[in-house]
Amino acid sequence: MSAILKVKNLSMRFGGVVALNALDLEIHEGEIVALIGPNGAGKTTFFNCVTGIYKPTEGDVLLTARGQENIRLNGLKPNQVASKGMARTFQNIRLFQSMSVLENVMIGRHCRTKAYILGAILRNKATRDEEQETIEKSYAILKKIGLEKYVNESASNLPYGAQRRLEIARALATEPSLLLLDEPAAGMNPQETKELEELILRLQQEGQAILLIEHDMKLVMNLSHRIYVLDYGTLIATGTPQEIRNNPAVIKAYLGESDDDSQHRSHKEGANA
């Protein structure tokens, strides 16, 4: 299988603080890969570096998507990254609250459509067709995600779990070759988490490659083909869920040595695992 995303030697420093230290990572077609690590390990920073929100200090991010090979993503703006074919969700939900559920997904279609000022004013056939197509495709995505009954609701009125799913729907609307999910199960109840697990699996079976940050170890172990473990900005382990489970370095990072900070941390992780 060919690699969709290749991250080489990626480093990010904020002033003197090293948030990410020479990371290497690869994701192949149709794979679900998880990035795990204790709080503050640099997982979200990694997402931000890869998607153009931060500019990495060093290293390369190469994406193979939409018929183009090894597109260099570092240095691109977030919107360019999205149109190249990589979309993300946010750990803290960032929906457009005043817009309807359908309109939220339609925003995701923005980079796959073209109508601009003249099209908007003249509303010619091409524009009308495009608009209609946007609506249809957005609705189809909502159906796939299981949110079609909320289609005309305001996004702010959705229950919490549905808001998280809407984030995924919105990202899918950009037709990504690789989908990045930042803690999609955070704050969900067990029932919602189970439904989410089924959804992610269904997306993967349809051929969607997914990179996942998650604290819910059960979800990670059930879904992922491969796992990368991050601690203090450095990769400490890679492998299948089975290998990771038995990796002493990982256990040490999570259960920690005797200092207070890591004890506190292991307690928290233990509750999730």
Place this chain on the structure above:
Amino acid sequence: MDYFIELFFSGLTRGSIYALIALGYTMVYGIIGLINFAHGEIYMIGAFTAYIIASVLSIYGFPALSIIILAGFAAAIWASAYGYTVEKIAYKPLRHAPRLSPLISAIGMSIFLQNYVLLAQTSDFLAFPELIPDFDFMEPYADKVGSTDMVIIVTTIVVMIALTFFIKMTRIGKAMRATSQDRTMARLIGINVDKVISVTFVIGSALAAIGGILIASHIGQINFYIGFIAGIKAFTAAVLGGIGSIPGAVLGGFVLGLTESFATGYVSSDYEDVFAFSLLVLILIFKPSGLLGREEVEKV
């Protein structure tokens, strides 16, 4: 060389005034993240109050020294009262509103106060009495630095030092610093945030009033519109130094004052205000965090 020195001191004088007003912007911005658009109007009201009180006292024949002191006090007290009231009416109800709402409210307040003074007083320029006497010991340097200039520069420096002490040493000063770092956390550890915000407005307004009196006696005339330009220039100073930073406001004030003084002295006096505005635009574009400010990183 004499011309240079003259321009230099005139720049310092201007800069001192900008710095005094800029402190109000910077303190309010540091605490609630709002550009207090009405701050220039508070300064104008300070100048008007000083004018009115000084005129009344001089008509009743008070001695010069008591006029300066009483007018100064009155200006500071009333300007603070206005600042306090403006905050309570126009900003406090909007603490949790979208970011642009308090800014629009502030613009509304600024328009209101300008027209309030225009209607209650006059639209004419008023001749401001010379409150600051000429000192004898300044006589030899009078062609380069006037006594008023000296008083302005010295007052500014004294106020800066006092303010720094206040913020570093006192209990309320510490509460202010805590609130500007993290308002929620400050509230959790028992700081009365509303009170801190009020105090910030009161201090900022009093400083603006002092600036108002000083500049009015320097220039010699006031009208209801002086707050607008002075407000924008002081804001420029605050941004130049790094908004939210107190030493930054002072530095920014001096840099702006000197720039203006030299530019009008050596280039052209027609475009005096253009220099300030251009400087503002350039800083915001190229270094929005200013000379001494912290860079803001948005959390994702």
Place this chain on the structure above:
Amino acid sequence: MMSSLVPLLQETLRSLKVALWFVFLTFPIMVIKVHPLEKSIEWRWQNMIFVGLGTFILSIVARILMDQGKKRRKKRALQHAQKYTLVQTILREPKYLYPLAFATLAFGLVFPWIFSSYQTNIMITALMYVVLGLGLNIVVGLAGLLDLGYVAFYAVGAYSYALLNTHFDLGFWVVLPLGAILAAFFGILLGFPVLRLRGDYLAIVTLGFGEIIRLILENWNEFSQGPSGISNIDRPGFFGIELTLDQSITYLFYLMLLLVVFTIFVVNRLQDSRLGRAWVALREDEIACQAMGIDKTKTKLTAFALGAMWAGMVGVIFAAKTTFINPASFTFLESAIILAIVVIGGMGSVVGVIVGAFVLILLPEYLRALSEYRMLAFGAIMVLVMIYRPQGIISTAKRHIQYKPKPDDKHKKQAADPS
């Protein structure tokens, strides 16, 4: 009996305190007036009484309003279902809206024949502010960019007609689109460096730009003839026929009416387009927007340029209407008035902006006695609107695209137009 009396007494006492505070606050400015030449003081004690009584009553009214607002909000929260007010219903339902719009337009068409040319002239001004408001509404209401230097683009339009007309004898109809394009071009030029700034900085920078342009017009005599301005600008031509003053006012009125209709049409279409959606999304969350592939700078710049374009057009018309312009017409005050129209009328609402422009421009015009209090009232209302009614006088319930799946044919979905 006692239990109801005590809170009443407390309330009165509180209002009394507020009144006393304001009496103190306004004392030097409201009561004392110095006449420097005669060296005399006028004590206006009556003002003190006005202030005291006024603030006492206002503070009671404000508290009652606040209580009612709280109750209403509670009630609405209980009902949960979204209910539209009368105005919103009228504006939402085409069967009400279209006849209303038609009647307004019909009234507009006969207006110059019913009223004097003085009235028509005032109406032209009001219509100009409608277009200016709608233009600024694209920038402030839709895209959420607070532009405090909007008047600069208005000046660009006015000066391009004045200069091109007096120097090169170019006609109104040639310069009208030219002025629009020039203003849009200036919008892009100014917007490009500043649009990446945060909202409040953007406001100040645009204010600075507006002032710079005005100061240049004031000081660069060779170019703009400075404060004395440019006179003898041609009125708009009408197929080469010479018009009397009254005729040309009527002509200009219809021209403005046409422009208003055109603006409403364009703004409505923009609002309901891919671009309009992107503006609203950008206003809500820039980071999420960019992550969804929307080019922040380009989208903002488009809003900025489109907004500037209308100002440029109205600027050309303004120069043609008054036949004389000078920099005094393009102060910050003008930007503030246009902003007040948008804010008070209702940000993002076309009908709101139209109503706002008529109220804010016509009311002081017809209530001459009140006209000197105009800006005072504008300022106060801007603050009050932000606090009590951030959506403005007219809040159109936001239009959402309604998706209606057909029940019989599940595979062929049909979407309705925006309704």
